[in-house]
Amino acid sequence: MKTNFLKLGLALVAILTFSLGNAQQTTGDVGKGEDVSQASVLNGTIRVIDNKGTKKFLQVQNGLTILTDATPDGGYVSTWQLGGTLTNDTYITADGNAFALDGLSLETGAASTNAVDAENAQGGGATGTGWTILVRDEATGETRKILATDIIQSGQEAFTATAGQTAFPLTGAPVLPAFAQVYVYRNGAKLVAGTDYTVAASTVTLTPTAPAPNDWAVLAGDVIEVHFVK
Structure with missing residues (x-):
């Protein structure tokens, strides 16, 4: 008799099934094989006995679910599966091993x-x-x-310059990235980053000091356009 109870306990422990359906099942029955299950207890405990007849209990918590089917052919079937509520902080240490999820759909x-x-x-x-x-x-x-x-954050703003104007603070005072990520155009022509303009905080400052024949000046009515990506 003790041997039969031990076999039953070991069989219950051995049934570890992970659901791979379209939706995670966290309520109801999980039948044995193709059997159709009926009423059961969700997240209950399972009582087993060891080879000396001592009663012990098995249960799950912290992100796992147990479904117990009391009406399959051949006796009780309890199934452990992924899915549930984390009740404690949980850490998995990869320790140099791959940790991956396969079969993920492409998000479009x-x-x-x-x-x-x-x-x-x-x-x-x-x-x-x-x-x-x-x-x-x-x-x-x-x-x-x-x-x-x-x-990725980006922005764009255009200004109509006054004669000799060099400072162009952006509306809303966004913190600009390095000048290499800020693109400035004068009347549609791109200026050279770090040479024709500098960037500080939310302001672009033009530096029209290039020697001839590349010298230039900000004229009244010039359209200064600023783009940035960060």
């Missing part, structure tokens, strides 16, 4: 413009649309999400 939709904090993709909470980008917080290792617009 529009980037999100209304992503929210703690969004629940399974419903029941705040939701947004489109896609975001996952990043790693180097201080904590935590995975977070950011908008695509946070990766």
Whole structure:
């Protein structure tokens, strides 16, 4: 009799199944093979006995789900699977080994413009649309999400110059990147970065001091156009 109970306990422990369907199942039954399951207990505990008859219990938590089907042919079937709620901080150490997700679909939709904090993709909470980008917080290792617009920012502004004007502060005072990422045009002709203009904070300053025959001056009515990418 003890041997039979031990075999039952070991069989329950050995059934570790990960769901690969279109949607993660976190409620209901998981049948054995092709059997159709019925009512069961979600995230309950499983009682087993060891070879000395001592009662022990198995359970899951922290991001895993257990589904117990009490009505399959041949006895109880309990299935462990990925999916659930993290109840503690969780870390996986790659330690030089590859950690990857295969089979991911290619995203072709529009980037999100209304992503929210703690969004629940399974419903029941705040939701947004489109896609975001996952990043790693180097201080904590935590995975977070950011908008695509946070990766690359750009801007453009045009000015009509007065005679001799050299300073052109951008509206809204955006912090400009290095001058190599700022492109300035005078009446449609591109000026040379670091030679014809410099950049500081949110202001582009023209430096029309080139010697002849490349000398030039800012005239009244010149259109100075500034583009930047960062």
